Amino acid sequence: MSIYKPEDDESQAQGISGQEATGCVDTATTTTLVFPPLTHQRLENCSFSAWYPHFRSLTIKSKIIPLPEEFISYLNADGVFIPGQSGVTMALSDSEDEDDQVSDMDRLKALQEKTFSQAKGSVDDSSDEDDEDEDQEAPLPYFPALEQEIENAIEGLGGEVFPKLNWSSPRDASWIATTNTLKCHNVADIFLLLKSSDFVAHDLAHAYEDCSDEIDGQSGAGVRQRPETVELVLRKWFDLAPSMEFRCISQRDMTYYEFLKGVKDELEQMIVDFYNEKIKGKFPDCDYTFDVYITRNRERIYLIDFNPLAQKTDSLLFEWEELLLTQERIPMRLLASEAAGQHMHQPFAFNRYPSDVTDLSNGQTVAEFAEAFYKKVQTAAK
Structure with missing residues (x-):
């Protein structure tokens, strides 16, 4: 990413420049805000499986799992429900002793399966009222091979992972997890996050909508909505x-941290050195952004992700105008005060649940809320 705009060859050798190759768009000399054309190839270069093999030693250990079309159809289906086990229908018990032996996730899946079956039965009744004896119970979708592969990957990555697809992680859906994070211990945790995320839905239906190039003689927009292979990426969890x-x-985090002021110069130099030594000239594009994480003791820096240099990419504390048009070197930018952080918008607030759902939850667990919500829906339907 062209955050540094050096004026001479000497400063260019020391700074970060996203324009490395001949023929790249010289956005710094334009008088209007012009982004480099976002092509299908540039976008695909930022997909995880494209860059991970080349930067494996610099990033967090991960496992890539291609997703079958049946599972993609499940992700695209309306509603949030977790696939059930084949041939198994769990039932809720009124016994407190039995409830103690059933996990919250099992109770949640039981409610989902019950609701799913009743909804299917209602459709059958409306379409064929004479066939009352027909079995109306419809099992939830089930993906045993995929679930086993995911469980094996979780075990191989230490028992805790965070998921993403080719580009996006379900960060906007972390509110639905019991930990309020992307930390996942099992298949159900992963499926719930993926099914609840608008970011994931965008990857599956609108990934290429901003591309400007043509494929097979047609405009890129609308020609390819999703990658040919949709991949689930499981990354080893770290706090x-x-x-x-x-x-x-x-x-990145729009919170004021006072201690960062004292180490700002050190952090900036670490990132510049990391870019010059580890990334520059090795990524296939000349215009891009990259995310990094620096350990608390400031002894190591991890590469987290790449994104295209495009308007859809969040420029965070910078304005795109200054990044694309400024000729001078731009220093590292941090939140200047706690007041400045308070003026930043809450991330993903518009992706969350409506207020009536919040009122209904009233501090309950996921399973307790699901049961209360189910009863409320049943009462309203009478």
Whole structure:
């Protein structure tokens, strides 16, 4: 990413420049805000499986699992429900002793399966009222081979992972997880996050909508909505300190951290050196952004992700005008005060649940909320 705009060859050798190859768009000399054309290839270069093999030693250990079309159809289906086990229908028990032996996730899946079956039965009744004896119970979707592969990957990555697809992670859906994070211990945790995420839905239906090039003689928009192979990426879980996450030389977490002021110069130099020594000339594009994480003791820096240099990419504490038009070197930018952080918008607030759902939950667990919601729906239907 062209955050640094050096004026001479000497400063260029020391700074970060996203324009490395001959023929790249010289956005710094334009008088209007012009982004490099976002092509299908540039976008695909930023997909995880494209860059991970080349930067494996610099990033977090991960496992890539191609997803079958049946599972993609499940992700695209309306509603949030977790696939059930084949041939098994769990039932809720009124016995407190039995309830103690059933996990919240099992109770949630039981409610989903019950609701799913009743909904299917209602459709059957309306379409064929005479066939009352027909079995109306419809099992939830089930993906045994995929689930086993995911479980094996989780075990191989230490028992805790966070998921993403080719480009996006379900960060906007972390509110639905019991931990309020992307930490997953099992298949159900992963499926719930993927099914609840607008970011994931965008990857599956609108990934290429901003591409400007043509494929097979047609405009790129509308020709390819999703990658030919949709991949689930499982990354080994680490408790990363949000204060030490950066997009090039911009703070990522929109929270004020006073201690960052004292180490700003050190952090900036670490990122510049990391770029010059590990990334520059090795990524196939000349215009891009990259995300990094610096350990709390500032002894190591991890590469987290790549994104295209495009308007859809969040420029965080910078404005695109200054990044694309400024000729001078731009220093690292952090939130200047706690007041500045308070003016930043809450991330993903528009992706969350409606207020009436919040009122209904009233501090309950996921399973307790699901049961209360189910009863409310049944009452309203009478």
